[in-house]
Amino acid sequence: MTAIAPGTLPKSSPRGSAARARLLRGLLPALSLALVLIAIAWLNPRAISYFGFTLMLNLAIPIALATIAQMFVIAGNELDLSIGTFVGFVGCITATWLREAPLLGIVVLLGSIGAYALLGALIHLRNLPSIVVTLGMSFVWQGLAILVLPKPGGKAPDWLLSIMSFKPPYIPFPILAALLIAAVVHFGLMRTSYGVILRGSGGNAAALRRAGWSLLRTKIVLFALTGLFGVLSGMALIGITTSADANIGNGYTLLSIAGVILGGGEFVGGRVSPIGAVIGALTLALAASPLLTFMHIPPDWQVAANGAILIIVLAARVLISRRER
């Protein structure tokens, strides 16, 4: 009977190859980042320096935070189309009220996280498509941002400016911040016992309900975390740009979604990776302008070229996933 120990059966080999393909897919974000870095180093060796990275990855921190925010919603099989205008709204609050009336600013920012939590509850209770709800909310946030700051301007609080211009020895600040974000979120979502429940709600919600977990609560937690990281992203952005504009975050909606997918996440099934998402955000930040500028691509064409890079990386992922079958 020992001759048929299932471990020795041929059916363990497809599982092995599935694990290999998953490993490969997990490495793909790192691989694409390395490719972009190599390209930059080849085009402009001087860019690979403490100063170069600090400059090139300048905007990577808010993008990484927005990507993480998006990742939490995607982990629950939803999509947030309002994260960009939300980041802009937070930016406007940060550059005005948070500086002039810190208490009011803090209350409003906490309240906006609460609004996200309520959205999660609404989406779950009324069984609404999140795309519709958050698309609507994107106009609400945009409108509020314009009300708070009709013209570009304002100024970031000094403490925020000093945090964002922190210059640690040896390692550029954006890289240090990216490592920290990735480590904290990875621990929280991938290693803790409640993180399992959050991811499980995207994997098989019915199974979770049968095990006695509240899906309302998981949805609220996921949306609140999105709100929290959206707030952090908006604040980080203003800490870098020093002043705000109601449209400042508009590009972040699609960047954040692309970052999650680039980082190995999937739209459904609760398959996300915080480390991958941060790497995806870094890749996008680098590919967005430094690489293309070094390639002497005129700014008019940079957005299109950026899209082409995305298509190439995502196509590579699909090819790998297909081999999994």
Added chain:
Amino acid sequence: MLKANTDIVRLNGAEKHFGAVRALNGVDFHVGAGECVGLVGHNGAGKSTLMHMVAGTLRPDGGQIAVRGNQEASYSVARALELGIRCVFQELSLCPNLSVAENTRINHPSLAGFGWRRRAADLIRAKLDEIFPDHGISADDIAGDLSIGRRQMVEVARAFTLTREPLHLVILDEPTSSLDAHTAGQLLSFVRRFVEQGGSCILISHVLGEVLQNADRIVVMRDGKVVAADAANAFDRDKLVAAMGGAEGHQKAAAEARKVEAGALRVRARPARQQDDKELVARAGEIIGLAGLAGHGQTDLLLAIFSAASRAKAGIEVTAPVALVAGDRQSDGIFSQWSIAQNIGIRSLARLRSGLLISPQREAELAEFWKQKIGIRTPDMNNNVFSLSGGNQQKALFARALGSDAEIVLMDDPMRGVDIGTKLEVYDLLREEAAKGRTFLWYTTETEELDNCDHVYVFKNGRIVANLGRDELTEEKIIQSSFGDAA
């Protein structure tokens, strides 16, 4: 009410309606301590609904539920778990994106805090070792990467893991449907040990032999009611089938030798791993069985034949159109958003077309024809396919294949979790279609089904190890070939 204290759970007059459908019609049901209750009935007889009620996932529309003699007014999943009642549902309820250990954590709120991952992994590993020695599953495996049989093993083992909550009653809904004979045997002997130690169990299975051998008491349901309940030794196979109803008049026609003239060659295939010159040959009008332990290359060969029909492939010769009846119907068979009629018509779109569009009329005609012929129980073929019970969904998949122009029908263990009445109907239909010249390649994990085949290829490690004709076909011989070294 002296007995009440030994009852784990008791339902009185339980009722449940889904719209106009009366799924449960005043059912009295109880399970005592240290008892294994077998629950049998056709698909759609109300077994699953009743079990959802015991597990707390469905609220009864009428009637009472009492646990250990106490009336439970607001019974829920959380309350059931608290009282030590758990359920392994027929549809797999693992999260495919999580590892085996993480899936275990979902059922145990107390697996939290420092070191929970290790504790969860130890817990599930120990239980898997206990129930299925040599299971070959690692606690770090992602559930979605496991074969359907292994997923079922994990799910069963998970239900028996013990942390803070007590464990008194486990409901096993078709626990062996995706297991091969060997692992199914391991599971059932574990269930007996569990019951002997004072636990209780409800065993739902369409394999009547399993229920007869392992249950202490058997409850038979039909049309949302309990129609018979007695000690297991008061029943035998025929009595059970008679009590379930609907299957009378069917004989084991399979045994009677069917005249088979050697028809034209339809399929000639060599498994990719085959080293000697054995190959599978199927001719027009034949029903060919593929046997052996689960996951030993039968499905792979069927899929290879399926793809060879549209694109030439080395070592495989296919001479007629092919259709496949999937075994894992939820993931490979059903279009869950579509109606029953659309699900049946998808394989025959060319014939249903009028101009550039699909003619709804022809689609409806095709669906109606097969509804009558194969007996799909539904008020309206335009209902969503999920409104059907599991067995009827499978019938729709058979209708899809048989309603098409395919002369070769590949069946990948299609009778998983299908009740005996449906099975007998489908067997008859297969023989009828074979007599008309269709060829069937039939992979099955249930040895009894092989009686319907003209000859049987036994698989081991991705290779054909034996080719048994109808007259030399015995369970012993199949087991011998699938376990022994290449014969």
